[in-house]
Amino acid sequence: EAQVTQNPRYLITVTGKKLTVTCSQNMNHEYMSWYRQDPGLGLRQIYYSMNVEVTDKGDVPEGYKVSRKEKRNFPLILESPSPNQTSLYFCASSFQQGAGYGYTFGSGTRLTVV
Amino acid sequence: AQSVTQPDIHITVSEGASLELRCNYSYGATPYLFWYVQSPGQGLQLLLKYFSGDTLVQGIKGFEAEFKRSQSSFNLRKPSVHWSDAAEYFCAVDSGGGADGLTFGKGTHLIIQP
Numbered sequence: 001e002a003q004v005t006q007n008p009r010y011l012i013t014v015t016g017k018k019l020t021v022t023c024s025q026n027m028n029h030e031y032m033s034w035y036r037q038d039p040g041l042g043l044r045q046i047y048y049s050m051n052v053e054v055t056d057k058g059d060v061p062e063g064y065k066v067s068r069k070e071k072r073n074f075p076l077i078l079e080s081p082s083p084n085q086t087s088l089y090f091c092a093s094s095f096q097q098g099a100g101y102g103y104t105f106g107s108g109t110r111l112t113v114v
Numbered sequence: 115a116q117s118v119t120q121p122d123i124h125i126t127v128s129e130g131a132s133l134e135l136r137c138n139y140s141y142g143a144t145p146y147l148f149w150y151v152q153s154p155g156q157g158l159q160l161l162l163k164y165f166s167g168d169t170l171v172q173g174i175k176g177f178e179a180e181f182k183r184s185q186s187s188f189n190l191r192k193p194s195v196h197w198s199d200a201a202e203y204f205c206a207v208d209s210g211g212g213a214d215g216l217t218f219g220k221g222t223h224l225i226i227q228p
Contacts, residue, residue: 033215042204042220090157103216105158
């Protein structure tokens with residue numbers, strides 16, 4: 001089944017403790033992206049990757065890192081999480097960005113930073 | 115930069131009544147347009163998309179949307195809503211290249227009255 005898999009689904013952590021949210025897709029998509037969803041703000045893009053070893057900032061990149069060493073994986077790293085990063089996070093992938101292929105989303109990761 | 119406006123934060127509709135959710139976009143050329151639905155605690159599911167051609171597009175679950183270039187709108191409609199349609203609905207635009215990627219509106223929360 002074609003899908004985007006995020007782990008974990010739920011995570012509670014403490015301020016300053018590094019964490020990684022994994023994202024993997026099995027569709028051989030070139031483009032992958034991370035979004036955060038906050039009430040009243042919709043979804044905002046954090047980082048995106050056009051292909052392996054090619055990443056760039058989205059609208060709200062502060063406090064996040066990403067890497068794209070393999071085509072299928074696009075982990076989101078919070079080096080020193082803070083309470084304002086409490087949010088619902090979604091990973092998405094597309095065959096090719098901007099060509100109208102549409103996007104497949106993961107099920108989301110609900111992160112709470114205390 | 116591209117942007118999406120969903121003017122209605124909440125909409126309440128009686129079961130069996132018709133529905134229209136508004137979406138306006140800002141982009142210089144013809145964009146790729148999407149509607150996603152998010153049920154409580156779930157990820158994002160694609161309802162329909164517009165790339166080119168016929169301006170009236172059909173989607174899943176009985177939804178349709180009409181692209182109106184003159185009004186920069188892509189409103190979502192359903193002739194008769196069901197209680198299971200209660201969810202958050204997001205309109206999104208993909209510029210077709212560059213750093214913007216997929217830009218979402220802030221969402222419309224649909225409440226279905228019995």
